[in-house]
Amino acid sequence: MQGGLRLRLAVIDYDTCKPKKCSYECIAVCPVNKSGRGVAIEADTASRGKPVIYEDACIGCALCVKACPFDAIYIVNLPMELEEEAVHRYGVNGFKLFRLPIPRDGQVVGLLGRNGTGKTTALRILAGELKPNLGRVEGGEPGWDEILRRFRGSELQTYFKKLVDGKLRIAHKIQYVELVPRRLKGRVRDLLQRADERGIALELAQQVGLDRVLDRDVRQLSGGELQKMLIVAVLSRDANVYIFDEPSSYLDIRERMRMARLIAGAAKPGAYVLVVEHDLAVLDYVSDLVHILYGEPGAYGIVSKPYSTKEGINVFLQGYLPAENIRLRKEPILFRKPAPEAAPATAPGAGREASRRRIVGWTSLRVALDGFTLTSGEGALHGGEVIGVAGPNGIGKTTFVKTLAGVLKPAEGAVYPYVEDLRVSYKPQYISPESLPDATVEQVLKAANPSALAPGSWLNLELVKRMRLDKLLDRRVRTLSGGEMQKVAVAAALAREADVYLLDEPSAYLDVEERVGVARAIRRVVETREAAALVVEHDLMILDYVSDRIMLVSGEPGVRGHVDDPRPVKEGMNLLLQNLGVTVRKDEQTGRPRLNKEGSYLDRMQRARKLYYAV
Ligand code: SF4
Known part of the structure; x- marks a missing residue:
């Protein structure tokens, strides 16, 4: 940025910073320190010897950024006027949020942006769970009078006044539903009844298909069931602010639509509704307005002005906010138009797939397993193709792949592999700390494929650099956030040498850019290795984007499932949406x-x- 006074922001990622391993190269290179006329960066004894940067003394040369072997330092110069709009900062050299989304009476306000740009912080402030410090981390925290003065003349002042006066009753659905069983105990029915201030919980539970699990302990619920339980509990509260942080994770497409309708229905006069969502079809459907959050993930976030939903999502994808004159990224995110359709490949060798490496074919199948029956039409997988799989949870998608891999034997029909010892790499749907090894990210990737860590290799570029895992290599996977764990699990699954990749909901908890990045990585891996991928995806945009063909799985979850023949994308999407x-x-x-x-x-x-x- 050029011209005018700049607001200097120095942020240190203390999770990544490891002074014991680097001998303070950041401090050694600082020209302010070297000049002897001041100190811009020094080891802080109060924070166990980690460096601290004094923004007033720092001249913004960024030599420390280049010297840091762990990429732990960000130096950013922002327009000085932004300081007036600082809302919160997590300590000296911590993440800083500028501006807030504006809740609107009777409307759904959507938040869209990269992970790490402050969406959850903004929601926690609006929920009254985090008192904004206006970016001031020294000299005492501001009182509510000062906070109200800061937002004078805006709708946020009215909102905060109501919050301070105790006139807002808030119901907040948290982002990571897997945490619920650690915090709540007991039967689903009892938990819902405890939250039920409007007398609608059991009716809503029935509407969303939770009635079958009402008498189960919350610890026995799947991720999708936990998600639905939390949404029902929040909607059952007699609140006037309803907040939903990523309500669609782990839900299949039908459930997403149902939830979107219920959430939109909460926006009645006298009620504010806020939603963070990365599934753009859901965000588009549910929101009346959207704010875009931009900035440097982990360093700072800025909330845009409100946009109409269509315009907001489009300018976000285009990567340029005209009202703010801000470029979000160099390239727009564009959607690949469906490729010219090949003839449906209902048998190995059909259509354009004939020229590709054949991996496995199957006749009509019937597989019986513990009271569950899976049937299928006939079909085949070819090297270099991605099959998008759409269907409800618990409908037999994993059973199908295990049958293709020869782990399960069909009671009727046959699987005929074209490669010896078919290798399958699998990324399960739910990724929790317990499901991952107690190891560092580096160790997990190395065990999957050492080439993923070789600088300059295509695997390293696609799976480590593009997914921004290079900064996490030293971290233990069990300490990562849900989105970070998801990226590690997807990268490890794709790094393994395999003939078939089964990726069950690879986009859960990822932001839009990460979803598109994962979709590109999947395509690159299958094309380079001439492997096939089955990608179970509930985000319509990504399903369309990643797939060469679509396979529909239908039936009754837990009882019976039928795997349809893979179809051309357009035909498969049409049938899927008709069913929905x-x-x-x-x-x-x-x-x-x-x-x-x-x-x-x-x-x-x-x-x-x-x-x-x-x-
Ligand atoms: Fe020193 Fe600031 Fe330059 Fe870092 S950016 S080396 S702290 S002057």
Whole structure:
């Protein structure tokens, strides 16, 4: 940035900073220290010898940034005016948030942005769980009078006044649902009844299909069931602020639609609704307005002005905020138009797949397993192709892949592999600390494939650099956030040499850019290795983006499932959406799929023409 006074922000990632391993190279190179006229950076005895940077003395040369072997330091120069809009800072050299989203009475306000840019911090402040310090980390925290003065003249002042006066009752659905069983104990029915201030919990539970698990202990619930339980509990509270932090993780597409409708229904006069969501089809459907959060993940975040939902999502994807004159990234995120459709490959050797390495084929199958029956049509997997798999949770997708891999034997039909000892690499749906080894990220990736750590290799570029795992290599995987664990699990699964990759919901907890990055990595891996990937994906945008063909799995979860033949993307998406009873159109600017509002002109027109997927 050029011209004018700049606000200097020096942020140190103390998780990554390891002074014992680097002999303080950051301090040694500092020209301010060397000049003897002051101290800009020094080891702070109060923080166990970790460096501290004094922003007033620092001249912003960034030599310490380059010297740090762990990339733990950020030096950023921002417009000075932003200081007036600082909302919160996590300590000296900690993450700093500027501005806040503005809750609107009777409307759903969506938040969109990269992980680590302050969405959860903003929600916690608006929920009254975190008192904003206005970016001041020394000299005493501000009182509410000062905080109210800061937001004078804006709708946030009214909001905070109500909050301080105890006039806001807040219901907040947290981001990481896996944490719930550690904090709550007891039967689902009892927990819901305890939250049920509106007398609707059991009715909502039935609507979302939780009635079957009401008498189970909360520790026995799957991630999707925990997600639904929390959403029902929040909606059952007699609140006037409803906050949902990533409500769609672990839900299949039908459940996402159902939840989106319920959340949109909470936006009644007198109620504020805020939603953080990375599934753009869901965010688009549920929000009236969106704020975009941008900045440097882990260092600072800035909340944009509110945009209409369509415009906000589009400018985010384009990577440029015109009102703020801010470029979010060099390249826009564009959606690949469906490739020219090949003839449906219902048998090995059909269509354009004939020229590719054949991996495995199957006839109609019937697999019986512990009271669950899986059937399938016939089909085949070819090297270099990604099959998007869509279907509810618990419908037999893993059973199917285990059958292809020869782990399970079908009662009827046959699997005929074209490669000896078919190798399958699997990323399960739920990633929790307990499901991962007690090791560092580096050790996990090395065990999967040492090449992933070799600088300059394509695996290192796709899986470590692009997914920003290089900064996490020293961290123990069990201490990572949900999104970071997800990236490690996906990278390890893709690093392994295999013929078939099964990736069950690789985008959970990832932001939009990370989702697109993972989709690109999947494509690169299958094309380079001539392997096939089955990607179970509930984000419509990513399902369309990543798939060469689509395979639908339907039935009754836990009882029976049927795996349909892989179909061309357009045909598969059309059938999927027809089964879900929703219609989707293409956004003209970005090519992204957009859900039509039920009963709208486009919805009625597309239904009449049986064009459920007009993309
Ligand atoms: Fe010193 Fe600041 Fe330069 Fe770092 S950026 S070397 S702290 S002057």
